[in-house]
Amino acid sequence: MTRTTTPGTPVGARGDLDVFEYALLRVVPHIERGEFINAGLLVYCRARSFLAARTHLDEDRLFALDPCADVRGVRAALRAVESVCDGGARAGQAAGDDAGRRFRWLVAPRSTVVQPGPVHTGLTADPRAESERLLDLLVR
Numbered sequence: 001m002t003r004t005t006t007p008g009t010p011v012g013a014r015g016d017l018d019v020f021e022y023a024l025l026r027v028v029p030h031i032e033r034g035e036f037i038n039a040g041l042l043v044y045c046r047a048r049s050f051l052a053a054r055t056h057l058d059e060d061r062l063f064a065l066d067p068c069a070d071v072r073g074v075r076a077a078l079r080a081v082e083s084v085c086d087g088g089a090r091a092g093q094a095a096g097d098d099a100g101r102r103f104r105w106l107v108a109p110r111s112t113v114v115q116p117g118p119v120h121t122g123l124t125a126d127p128r129a130e131s132e133r134l135l136d137l138l139v140r
Helices: 059-065 071-086 089-096 099-106 127-138
Strands: 018-027 037-045 050-055 114-124
Touching: 018 050, 018 071, 018 127, 037 059, 037 071, 037 099, 037 114, 037 127, 050 071, 050 099, 050 127, 059 071, 071 089, 071 099, 071 114, 089 099, 114 127
Parallel strands: none
Antiparallel strands: 018 037, 018 114, 037 050
C-alpha cells in the first residue's frame, strides 16, 4: 500500500521535503443552504517563506448553485485574497505582516460568500508546483 502526504503524492525519502499547509477557497452563494464550489486554494510553507493563492472560478458551476450569483463580486473577493498573499501595498493592512500571519488571517472562519475550508498539511519539495498540482486536482 502506498502512503500519500497529500492527494496523489507518494511518500518517499524525506530529504528536501518541507511541511506545507493548504486550505481550499470556497464560494458559498447562499450560506443558509451550505452548498459551495471550490474556487481556489491557499498554500503556505513556513520553511520557505512561501504564501500563495491560486484561483479558478468555474462560472457554470457557480450559476448552477445560484443563477443570480454576483460573479464580479466573487472575482473581486478572490483577487483580494491573492493580494493579501502577495503582500506589499496591495495587501492593505496586512502589508507589514509576515507570510504566516497573513495565512492565519486568511484561513480564519468567516461567514462571507468566499470562505476558507479546513487547513490540511503535507510535505513538498516545491510549494509553487504543489499549489498548481492541488489547484488542478481539487478545484479545476
